[in-house]
Amino acid sequence: MIDHGAPVRAVRLRGADLSHVADRARSTLGDDVMILHTRVVRNGTGSMVEVLAAPSDAIDRARARLQPEPLPTPLRHANGRPYCIALVGPTGAGKTTTAAKLAVRRGMFGGARAGLLTIDTYRVGGMEQLATYAELADVPFEVVYDAREIDGARRRLAQTCDVIIVDTPGRSPASAELADRWRSLLDAIAPDEVHLVLPASLRADLAVDVGRAYAASRTHGGATHLLVSKLDEVPRERGVTDLALSLDMPTRWITDGQDVPADIKPGVPRLLRTCGLAADADPDWMPA
Ligand SMILES: Nc1nc2c(ncn2[C@@H]2O[C@H](COP(=O)(O)OP(=O)(O)OP(=O)(O)O)[C@@H](O)[C@H]2O)c(=O)[nH]1
Numbered sequence: 001m002i003d004h005g006a007p008v009r010a011v012r013l014r015g016a017d018l019s020h021v022a023d024r025a026r027s028t029l030g031d032d033v034m035i036l037h038t039r040v041v042r043n044g045t046g047s048m049v050e051v052l053a054a055p056s057d058a059i060d061r062a063r064a065r066l067q068p069e070p071l072p073t074p075l076r077h078a079n080g081r082p083y084c085i086a087l088v089g090p091t092g093a094g095k096t097t098t099a100a101k102l103a104v105r106r107g108m109f110g111g112a113r114a115g116l117l118t119i120d121t122y123r124v125g126g127m128e129q130l131a132t133y134a135e136l137a138d139v140p141f142e143v144v145y146d147a148r149e150i151d152g153a154r155r156r157l158a159q160t161c162d163v164i165i166v167d168t169p170g171r172s173p174a175s176a177e178l179a180d181r182w183r184s185l186l187d188a189i190a191p192d193e194v195h196l197v198l199p200a201s202l203r204a205d206l207a208v209d210v211g212r213a214y215a216a217s218r219t220h221g222g223a224t225h226l227l228v229s230k231l232d233e234v235p236r237e238r239g240v241t242d243l244a245l246s247l248d249m250p251t252r253w254i255t256d257g258q259d260v261p262a263d264i265k266p267g268v269p270r271l272l273r274t275c276g277l278a279a280d281a282d283p284d285w286m287p288a
């Protein structure tokens with residue numbers, strides 16, 4: 001039984017005993033097969049052993065494509081500048097909520113303290129949303145309208161913060177001129193990482209098009225990482241790994257709910273699990 005929905009093919013095999021099923025897994029998937037889970041399945045007449053297996057090189061390949069570089073330690077640059085992580089993406093993808101999670105959650109960056117900076121000054125309510133989170137959690141917060149304000153905002157944040165999370169406006173394809181303005185502003189901020197936030201329910205082929213819109217161009221820097229949001233909205237998280245692999249960008253985090261700051265997790269373990277590689281990928285799948 002091959003799961004055609006996943007980019008890393010996990011195979012479920014059943015047999016009378018484990019050694020018999022493991023032999024079959026090897027003959028189906030090759031000698032380096034990885035047995036992910038084993039369980040006993042009862043039927044009317046007795047019980048059988050069922051294993052979930054995948055070729056280990058496929059798992060390694062997926063991991064290699066999604067794994068980000070570790071964050072530098074210390075986060076702050078040698079010249080005193082805080083490390084800077086910006087979030088970009090389509091309207092409503094979850095940028096502001098994710099920025100709040102990153103900045104508010106204790107221990108998100110080890111002992112380093114995070115501050116918030118927004119350049120979403122175009123939309124009514126854009127900055128108020130983030131300002132509220134910042135105030136509630138006592139996180140330093142700056143608003144930048146213009147490139148001339150960047151140095152001052154950065155200097156103020158650098159007094160207490162080792163990392164700055166930058167929120168940006170949603171970009172719809174129809175507002176190219178506006179997008180050009182905030183992208184210029186973001187270029188002037190020169191973030192160390194730019195995470196493209198995309199909802200997990202987005203079709204992989206559409207995600208590739210959206211990814212192109214946020215790629216580096218002649219005039220602007222582009223996204224460096226993918227951040228898949230709203231995993232909780234996709235039943236069984238099906239197809240989410242396809243989405244991530246289709247963009248071929250390292251994925252440091254995913255989000256799986258509206259709760260600030262709880263619903264943010266490391267990306268790679270979750271995405272690999274999502275393609276059937278761990279026990280809880282499938283609610284029906286309970287280890288023996
Ligand atoms: N279910 C779910 N909802 C989320 C998640 N992240 C954000 N949301 C919700 O998605 C909606 C939009 O979130 P925002 O953070 O405002 O999205 P945005 O990308 O900043 O939107 P714009 O600034 O308008 O482009 C809000 O209702 C959030 O609570 C998530 O991981 N899961």
Ligand SMILES: [Mg+2]
Pocket residue numbers: 095096097120126167168169170
């Ligand atoms: Mg926003």
